[in-house]
Amino acid sequence: SQELEQSPQSLIVQEGKNLTINCTSSKTLYGLYWYKQKYGEGLIFLMMLQKGGEEKSHEKITAKLDEKKQQSSLHITASQPSHAGIYLCGAPFDTGTASKLTFGTGTRLQVTL
Amino acid sequence: NAGVMQNPRHLVRRRGQEARLRCSPMKGHSHVYWYRQLPEEGLKFMVYLQKENIIDESGMPKERFSAEFPKEGPSILRIQQVVRGDSAAYFCASSPGRGLANYGYTFGSGTRLTVV
Numbered sequence: 001s002q003e004l005e006q007s008p009q010s011l012i013v014q015e016g017k018n019l020t021i022n023c024t025s026s027k028t029l030y031g032l033y034w035y036k037q038k039y040g041e042g043l044i045f046l047m048m049l050q051k052g053g054e055e056k057s058h059e060k061i062t063a064k065l066d067e068k069k070q071q072s073s074l075h076i077t078a079s080q081p082s083h084a085g086i087y088l089c090g091a092p093f094d095t096g097t098a099s100k101l102t103f104g105t106g107t108r109l110q111v112t113l
Numbered sequence: 114n115a116g117v118m119q120n121p122r123h124l125v126r127r128r129g130q131e132a133r134l135r136c137s138p139m140k141g142h143s144h145v146y147w148y149r150q151l152p153e154e155g156l157k158f159m160v161y162l163q164k165e166n167i168i169d170e171s172g173m174p175k176e177r178f179s180a181e182f183p184k185e186g187p188s189i190l191r192i193q194q195v196v197r198g199d200s201a202a203y204f205c206a207s208s209p210g211r212g213l214a215n216y217g218y219t220f221g222s223g224t225r226l227t228v229v
Binding site: 002033035040041042043044045048088090094099100101102103104105106 | 144146154155156157158161168169172204206208211217218219220221222223225
Protein backbone atom coordinates (compact mmCIF):
# COMPACT_ATOMS: atom_id res chain seq x y z
CA SER A 1 0.00 0.00 0.00
CA GLN A 2 1.09 3.55 -0.67
CA GLU A 3 2.43 5.52 2.30
CA LEU A 4 1.53 8.82 0.68
CA GLU A 5 -1.70 9.05 -1.25
CA GLN A 6 -2.36 12.03 -3.45
CA SER A 7 -5.77 13.12 -4.64
CA PRO A 8 -6.94 13.67 -7.18
CA GLN A 9 -4.71 11.63 -9.48
CA SER A 10 -5.39 14.05 -12.29
CA LEU A 11 -7.12 17.35 -12.62
CA ILE A 12 -8.21 19.53 -15.53
CA VAL A 13 -9.13 23.11 -14.67
CA GLN A 14 -9.96 26.16 -16.67
CA GLU A 15 -7.49 29.01 -16.54
CA GLY A 16 -8.34 31.36 -13.70
CA LYS A 17 -9.95 28.72 -11.51
CA ASN A 18 -8.71 27.71 -8.07
CA LEU A 19 -7.75 24.15 -7.22
CA THR A 20 -6.56 22.03 -4.31
CA ILE A 21 -4.38 18.93 -4.27
CA ASN A 22 -4.24 16.74 -1.18
CA CYS A 23 -1.52 14.50 0.17
CA THR A 24 -2.50 12.04 2.92
CA SER A 25 -0.02 9.98 4.89
CA SER A 26 -0.48 6.59 6.50
CA LYS A 27 2.30 7.46 8.96
CA THR A 28 3.21 10.32 11.26
CA LEU A 29 4.51 13.26 9.29
CA TYR A 30 7.74 14.91 10.39
CA GLY A 31 7.77 17.24 7.43
CA LEU A 32 6.30 17.49 3.99
CA TYR A 33 7.80 18.63 0.71
CA TRP A 34 6.03 19.71 -2.44
CA TYR A 35 7.65 19.48 -5.86
CA LYS A 36 6.48 20.19 -9.36
CA GLN A 37 7.59 18.17 -12.36
CA LYS A 38 7.11 19.41 -15.89
CA TYR A 39 6.43 16.58 -18.31
CA GLY A 40 9.73 14.93 -19.20
CA GLU A 41 11.80 17.18 -16.97
CA GLY A 42 13.23 17.31 -13.48
CA LEU A 43 11.66 18.27 -10.16
CA ILE A 44 11.30 21.84 -9.04
CA PHE A 45 11.16 22.47 -5.31
CA LEU A 46 8.05 24.38 -4.28
CA MET A 47 7.76 24.32 -0.52
CA MET A 48 8.88 22.60 2.65
CA LEU A 49 6.56 22.36 5.66
CA GLN A 50 8.02 21.28 8.96
CA LYS A 51 5.55 22.07 11.70
CA GLY A 52 1.96 21.14 12.29
CA GLY A 53 -0.30 23.94 11.24
CA GLU A 54 2.41 25.55 9.14
CA GLU A 55 1.27 27.38 6.04
CA LYS A 56 3.50 28.79 3.34
CA SER A 57 2.77 30.75 0.21
CA HIS A 58 4.75 31.52 -2.89
CA GLU A 59 3.16 33.55 -5.62
CA LYS A 60 -0.21 31.90 -6.17
CA ILE A 61 0.57 28.63 -4.44
CA THR A 62 -0.21 27.97 -0.77
CA ALA A 63 0.62 24.79 1.12
CA LYS A 64 -0.56 23.74 4.57
CA LEU A 65 0.41 20.91 6.89
CA ASP A 66 -2.12 19.32 9.24
CA GLU A 67 -0.10 16.98 11.41
CA LYS A 68 -3.10 15.65 13.31
CA LYS A 69 -4.80 14.59 10.11
CA GLN A 70 -1.46 13.47 8.66
CA GLN A 71 -2.32 15.52 5.62
CA SER A 72 -1.05 18.38 3.51
CA SER A 73 -2.85 20.44 0.91
CA LEU A 74 -1.57 22.51 -1.97
CA HIS A 75 -3.84 25.27 -3.18
CA ILE A 76 -3.39 27.20 -6.41
CA THR A 77 -5.29 30.43 -6.83
CA ALA A 78 -6.27 31.72 -10.27
CA SER A 79 -4.53 28.92 -12.16
CA GLN A 80 -2.45 29.67 -15.25
CA PRO A 81 -1.13 27.43 -18.04
CA SER A 82 2.30 27.70 -16.42
CA HIS A 83 0.94 25.76 -13.44
CA ALA A 84 0.43 22.66 -15.56
CA GLY A 85 2.56 19.67 -14.62
CA ILE A 86 2.80 16.87 -12.09
CA TYR A 87 2.71 17.81 -8.42
CA LEU A 88 4.48 15.48 -6.04
CA CYS A 89 4.44 15.42 -2.27
CA GLY A 90 7.31 13.80 -0.41
CA ALA A 91 7.91 12.98 3.24
CA PRO A 92 10.94 11.84 5.26
CA PHE A 93 9.66 8.74 7.05
CA ASP A 94 13.11 7.42 7.74
CA THR A 95 14.19 8.74 11.12
CA GLY A 96 17.63 7.16 10.76
CA THR A 97 19.47 9.19 8.18
CA ALA A 98 16.50 11.54 7.89
CA SER A 99 17.66 12.12 4.38
CA LYS A 100 15.45 10.21 1.99
CA LEU A 101 12.01 11.08 0.79
CA THR A 102 9.06 8.83 0.12
CA PHE A 103 6.96 10.33 -2.64
CA GLY A 104 3.29 10.14 -3.49
CA THR A 105 2.25 8.97 -6.94
CA GLY A 106 1.61 12.51 -8.10
CA THR A 107 -1.25 14.66 -9.33
CA ARG A 108 -1.31 15.60 -13.02
CA LEU A 109 -2.64 19.09 -13.55
CA GLN A 110 -3.80 20.44 -16.88
CA VAL A 111 -4.92 24.03 -17.26
CA THR A 112 -7.13 24.78 -20.23
CA LEU A 113 -7.59 28.16 -21.85
CA ASN B 114 26.01 28.77 -9.62
CA ALA B 115 25.08 25.72 -11.66
CA GLY B 116 22.46 23.37 -10.32
CA VAL B 117 22.67 19.61 -10.15
CA MET B 118 23.97 18.41 -13.50
CA GLN B 119 23.06 15.02 -14.87
CA ASN B 120 24.30 13.48 -18.07
CA PRO B 121 23.45 12.19 -20.43
CA ARG B 122 19.87 13.50 -20.61
CA HIS B 123 18.85 10.54 -22.73
CA LEU B 124 20.55 7.17 -22.97
CA VAL B 125 19.62 4.24 -25.18
CA ARG B 126 21.11 0.86 -24.46
CA ARG B 127 20.54 -2.60 -25.92
CA ARG B 128 19.67 -5.43 -23.56
CA GLY B 129 22.81 -6.78 -21.91
CA GLN B 130 24.84 -3.57 -22.23
CA GLU B 131 26.01 -1.39 -19.37
CA ALA B 132 24.57 2.01 -18.54
CA ARG B 133 26.51 4.71 -16.70
CA LEU B 134 24.65 7.71 -15.40
CA ARG B 135 26.52 10.71 -14.05
CA CYS B 136 25.57 13.30 -11.49
CA SER B 137 27.54 16.38 -10.53
CA PRO B 138 26.08 17.92 -7.36
CA MET B 139 25.68 21.61 -6.77
CA LYS B 140 28.82 23.42 -5.73
CA GLY B 141 29.39 22.93 -2.04
CA HIS B 142 27.08 19.90 -1.81
CA SER B 143 28.68 16.70 -0.61
CA HIS B 144 25.56 14.54 -0.28
CA VAL B 145 24.02 12.85 -3.31
CA TYR B 146 20.81 10.87 -3.68
CA TRP B 147 19.57 8.77 -6.60
CA TYR B 148 15.92 8.17 -7.35
CA ARG B 149 14.20 6.18 -10.07
CA GLN B 150 10.87 6.98 -11.70
CA LEU B 151 9.42 4.00 -13.51
CA PRO B 152 6.59 4.51 -16.00
CA GLU B 153 3.24 4.72 -14.18
CA GLU B 154 4.99 4.52 -10.82
CA GLY B 155 6.13 7.11 -8.36
CA LEU B 156 9.58 8.36 -7.63
CA LYS B 157 11.47 5.80 -5.54
CA PHE B 158 14.61 6.26 -3.47
CA MET B 159 17.58 4.17 -4.54
CA VAL B 160 20.75 5.22 -2.74
CA TYR B 161 22.27 7.99 -0.61
CA LEU B 162 25.99 8.71 -0.82
CA GLN B 163 28.51 11.06 0.65
CA LYS B 164 31.98 11.46 -0.77
CA GLU B 165 33.53 7.97 -0.89
CA ASN B 166 30.78 6.49 1.28
CA ILE B 167 27.47 4.78 0.71
CA ILE B 168 25.20 5.86 3.55
CA ASP B 169 21.94 4.13 2.61
CA GLU B 170 21.42 1.75 -0.30
CA SER B 171 18.16 0.28 0.90
CA GLY B 172 16.41 1.12 -2.38
CA MET B 173 18.98 -0.38 -4.71
CA PRO B 174 18.12 -3.60 -6.54
CA LYS B 175 20.29 -6.41 -5.21
CA GLU B 176 21.90 -7.25 -8.50
CA ARG B 177 23.37 -5.35 -11.46
CA PHE B 178 23.07 -1.89 -9.84
CA SER B 179 25.90 -0.03 -8.11
CA ALA B 180 26.66 3.56 -7.18
CA GLU B 181 29.72 5.50 -6.22
CA PHE B 182 30.66 9.04 -5.32
CA PRO B 183 34.44 9.33 -5.50
CA LYS B 184 36.55 11.98 -3.83
CA GLU B 185 36.97 13.68 -7.17
CA GLY B 186 34.43 13.75 -9.95
CA PRO B 187 30.74 13.07 -10.29
CA SER B 188 28.62 10.41 -8.69
CA ILE B 189 28.03 7.43 -10.98
CA LEU B 190 25.05 5.11 -11.06
CA ARG B 191 26.01 1.98 -12.95
CA ILE B 192 23.60 -0.60 -14.29
CA GLN B 193 25.14 -3.76 -15.68
CA GLN B 194 23.48 -6.05 -18.22
CA VAL B 195 20.46 -3.80 -18.61
CA VAL B 196 17.01 -5.27 -19.17
CA ARG B 197 13.85 -3.64 -20.53
CA GLY B 198 12.50 -3.20 -17.01
CA ASP B 199 15.37 -0.81 -16.26
CA SER B 200 13.88 1.73 -18.67
CA ALA B 201 13.02 4.70 -16.47
CA ALA B 202 13.95 8.24 -15.56
CA TYR B 203 16.80 8.38 -13.05
CA PHE B 204 17.06 11.50 -10.96
CA CYS B 205 19.89 12.73 -8.82
CA ALA B 206 19.55 15.21 -5.97
CA SER B 207 22.13 16.87 -3.77
CA SER B 208 22.26 18.67 -0.45
CA PRO B 209 24.98 20.40 1.55
CA GLY B 210 24.45 18.26 4.62
CA ARG B 211 22.55 15.44 6.21
CA GLY B 212 18.99 15.88 7.29
CA LEU B 213 16.22 17.09 5.07
CA ALA B 214 14.83 19.25 7.85
CA ASN B 215 17.89 21.45 7.62
CA TYR B 216 18.77 21.41 3.99
CA GLY B 217 16.19 20.04 1.60
CA TYR B 218 17.09 18.72 -1.82
CA THR B 219 17.93 20.13 -5.22
CA PHE B 220 17.13 17.77 -8.08
CA GLY B 221 18.77 17.46 -11.47
CA SER B 222 16.84 17.17 -14.74
CA GLY B 223 17.26 13.42 -14.87
CA THR B 224 18.58 10.82 -17.27
CA ARG B 225 16.00 8.95 -19.29
CA LEU B 226 17.21 5.43 -19.94
CA THR B 227 15.61 3.41 -22.69
CA VAL B 228 16.55 -0.23 -23.08
CA VAL B 229 15.81 -1.69 -26.50
